Amino acid sequence: MQLTRRDEQMLDWLNVVRMADMDGVRWALAALKHGHADNPVTTRRANQWVARMAEAGLVERVRPMYRNRQIVWPTYAGAGRTPPALFRQTMRHELAVAAVSARYLAKGYEWSRDRRPESPRDHQGDGLAARGGVVELVEVELTTKKLARYRVIHGILGQRLNGELAAVTYWCTPEVARVVDREADRFVFRDQRNRLVTRGVFDNQGRWIEGSAFAV
DNA sequence: AACGAGCTGCGAACTAAATT
DNA sequence: AATTTAGTTCGCAGCTCGTT
Numbered sequence: 001m002q003l004t005r006r007d008e009q010m011l012d013w014l015n016v017v018r019m020a021d022m023d024g025v026r027w028a029l030a031a032l033k034h035g036h037a038d039n040p041v042t043t044r045r046a047n048q049w050v051a052r053m054a055e056a057g058l059v060e061r062v063r064p065m066y067r068n069r070q071i072v073w074p075t076y077a078g079a080g081r082t083p084p085a086l087f088r089q090t091m092r093h094e095l096a097v098a099a100v101s102a103r104y105l106a107k108g109y110e111w112s113r114d115r116r117p118e119s120p121r122d123h124q125g126d127g128l129a130a131r132g133g134v135v136e137l138v139e140v141e142l143t144t145k146k147l148a149r150y151r152v153i154h155g156i157l158g159q160r161l162n163g164e165l166a167a168v169t170y171w172c173t174p175e176v177a178r179v180v181d182r183e184a185d186r187f188v189f190r191d192q193r194n195r196l197v198t199r200g201v202f203d204n205q206g207r208w209i210e211g212s213a214f215a216v
Numbered sequence: 217a218a219c220g221a222g223c224t225g226c227g228a229a230c231t232a233a234a235t236t
Numbered sequence: 237a238a239t240t241t242a243g244t245t246c247g248c249a250g251c252t253c254g255t256t
Contacts, residue, residue, distance in 0.1 A: 004243070022222085033244090045245060047223060052243090068221065068254085219256075228246090235240070 003056075006032045010049070011058060013105070014072065015079040016113060017127075019091070020098035021069045022046050023208055027102035037106040053078065062086070069207075071095060092206040097126045097140045100171045103214045104129040104138070123153045125168075129216075136167045136216075141176050142206050150183035154196075161192040169216065174200030 009032045014020060020028070026046045030037035040046075050072050053059040058078030063070045071091075073084055084094075101111045104127075114125035114137065125137040137160065145153075157168050170180050177198035184196050201212040 007243095041244090042246065043222075044224090044247080048244085051224080063223080070223075217256100219254105221254090222252090224249100224251080226248090230244075230246105232243080233241085236238085 007053070011053075011074055011078050013101070013111070014059065014074045015081070016111060017094070017098040017101050018084040019071055019073040019086070019094055020102070021071045021095045022050075023069065024095065024098035024102040025050060025072060027099070027106050031102060031105035036108040040106075093126075093140060093142060096142060096171070096202055096206040097138075099208055100138060100140055101127055101129075104216070107131070107214070107216055109136075109216075121152065123156050134166045135164060136169060137165050139168065139170045140202075141170055141172045141180060142202055142204070144176050144179045147183065150180070151187050154184055154187035157196065158188045158192045161188075161195055166195065168196040170196070170198040171202065172198055172200055173202050173204055176200075 006029075010025075010028060013028055013032070017024070022043060023040075026040035026043060027037070029041045029046055029049055030039060033041075047070075050059060050061055050070070053072075054061055057075060059072050059074050060083065061070050061072045071086075073086070075083060104111055109129040109131045112128050112130070114128055117124045126140045127138045129136045129138055137157070157165075161168065170177065172180060177200040180198050184193060184198075188196055199212075199215060201209055201214070203209050
């Protein structure tokens with residue numbers, strides 16, 4: 001078996017997002033084919049890619065009984081580092097981040113992790129999407145945080161919108177999107193407020209709501 | 217029992233690159 | 237130039253499992 005350029009890019013991407021479900025894999029495969037994509041590849045195609053990588057020992061996969069989709073992560077051989085701890089509380093969230101990330105790739109963005117927190121009171125976003133030198137911070141939020149936390153986070157994001165960030169986008173369930181918007185109205189200065197947007201695209205299981213637009 | 221979602225095996229048609 | 241090998245894409249049939 002030979003590793004194509006796209007295979008390597010897929011493994012790099014999996015290494016950044018740590019794990020993905022088949023929804024994420026479908027979009028990432030389409031995106032990395034030509035650098036952009038309007039549609040994901042078929043699930044059949046995505047399964048074949050995963051099967052090929054698994055046979056080569058570069059990814060592992062499992063289909064947990066409580067989740068109707070297969071999830072995939074890179075092995076040590078595939079990513080050069082130890083595999084992620086699975087089945088943690090944050091798994092649903094990480095899979096949702098991967099789903100969003102893959103859609104950014106499909107729009108021609110580069111995806112990377114946010115910088116590490118500089119202090120315990122600091123806040124790290126779920127990812128950075130960059131295109132043409134414009135950087136957008138991405139948050140995925142499936143459940144609301146303690147309301148007091150939004151004061152801190154939105155304060156920090158407001159400052160960063162004054163600096164290196166062009167925009168902040170929250171990808172949420174519709175309910176969470178309402179809360180985030182409301183709290184942003186309270187805590188983000190007007191100059192920056194219109195550059196922090198929310199999108200209600202996930203259901204409560206953290207699955208992309210079929211037909212939801214990816215508006216960036 | 218019937219249905220839908222998701223996964224796999226298989227076959228077919230295609231492209232790209234390496235080999236002869 | 238022809239052949240071989242690897243990869244890409246899709247649809248269909250058949251499977252399991254959970255829901256109606």
